[in-house]
Amino acid sequence: MACRGYSVTVFDRQRYPAMDTSFANGGQLSASNAEVWNNVATIVKGLRWMLRKDAPLLLNPSPSFHKYTWLAEFVNQIRNYRHNTIETTKLAIAARKHLFELADRESIDFDLERRGVLHVYSSKPDFDAASRVNQLLLKGGLDRRPVTPSEMLTIEPALRDQYCGGFFTPSDSTGDIHKFTRGLAAACERGGGTLRL
Numbered sequence: 001m002a003c004r005g006y007s008v009t010v011f012d013r014q015r016y017p018a019m020d021t022s023f024a025n026g027g028q029l030s031a032s033n034a035e036v037w038n039n040v041a042t043i044v045k046g047l048r049w050m051l052r053k054d055a056p057l058l059l060n061p062s063p064s065f066h067k068y069t070w071l072a073e074f075v076n077q078i079r080n081y082r083h084n085t086i087e088t089t090k091l092a093i094a095a096r097k098h099l100f101e102l103a104d105r106e107s108i109d110f111d112l113e114r115r116g117v118l119h120v121y122s123s124k125p126d127f128d129a130a131s132r133v134n135q136l137l138l139k140g141g142l143d144r145r146p147v148t149p150s151e152m153l154t155i156e157p158a159l160r161d162q163y164c165g166g167f168f169t170p171s172d173s174t175g176d177i178h179k180f181t182r183g184l185a186a187a188c189e190r191g192g193g194t195l196r197l
């Protein structure tokens with residue numbers, strides 16, 4: 001916004017930028033994860049996870065108006081699963097391009113690795129489900145192709161387990177999001193913005 005002539009002030013409760021979620025996420029700059037979560041399988045998975053102590057994601061069922069209206073909206077969007085996945089793929093491709101351009105323009109070094117992202121599948125049903133999702137990602141304009149277990153080993157020689165197959169997205173990449181966000185905050189200050197931490 002500063003480069004468009006606005007006066008920018010960023011307020012944050014932490015002492016430094018990027019100390020919350022953007023501190024250390026998975027580091028993926030990926031459009032290959034653009035499938036939206038609004039489908040029946042997610043609901044079933046979420047309900048099963050509520051019975052597991054080691055669930056990767058847990059919903060606290062305690063009553064809250066905001067939580068339950070959000071859940072109702074989530075379920076309501078299941079009917080738009082295909083359309084929303086295609087549109088999200090387009091958005092992810094554009095966002096990834098924007099992020100690369102920003103890093104380039106502001107010379108932000110964030111250990112960018114442009115070596116693609118490989119998804120691996122141990123079972124045939126999982127691979128078949130991924131193939132159906134891939135059709136939607138392709139419709140959104142993403143270059144993503146199935147790879148055999150031997151091709152997977154060429155892409156990632158460290159793989160050890162037995163896999164049924166995978167999908168490779170050459171245009172995806174990884175980076176250090178904490179470094180990127182710190183670089184972005186510095187660029188904001190250079191551009192005349194103020195950080196109030």
Ligand SMILES: Cc1cc2nc3c(=O)[nH]c(=O)nc-3n(C[C@H](O)[C@H](O)[C@H](O)COP(=O)(O)OP(=O)(O)OC[C@H]3O[C@@H](n4cnc5c(N)ncnc54)[C@H](O)[C@@H]3O)c2cc1C
Pocket residue numbers: 011012013014017018019020021022023024025026027028029030
């Ligand atoms: C485990 C995990 C892995 C992920 N992996 C990936 C990945 O690989 N690739 C990817 O693209 N995305 C990933 N994500 C998602 C991504 O990390 C988040 O979407 C992103 O970090 C959100 O950025 P943000 O700036 O909106 O939020 P945050 O980085 O959380 O920033 C919010 C800021 O608001 C400040 N704040 C909050 N309340 C107040 C207040 N009252 N007053 C002042 N300041 C306040 C906080 O201090 C914080 O600095 C992952 C997320 C998680 C949890």
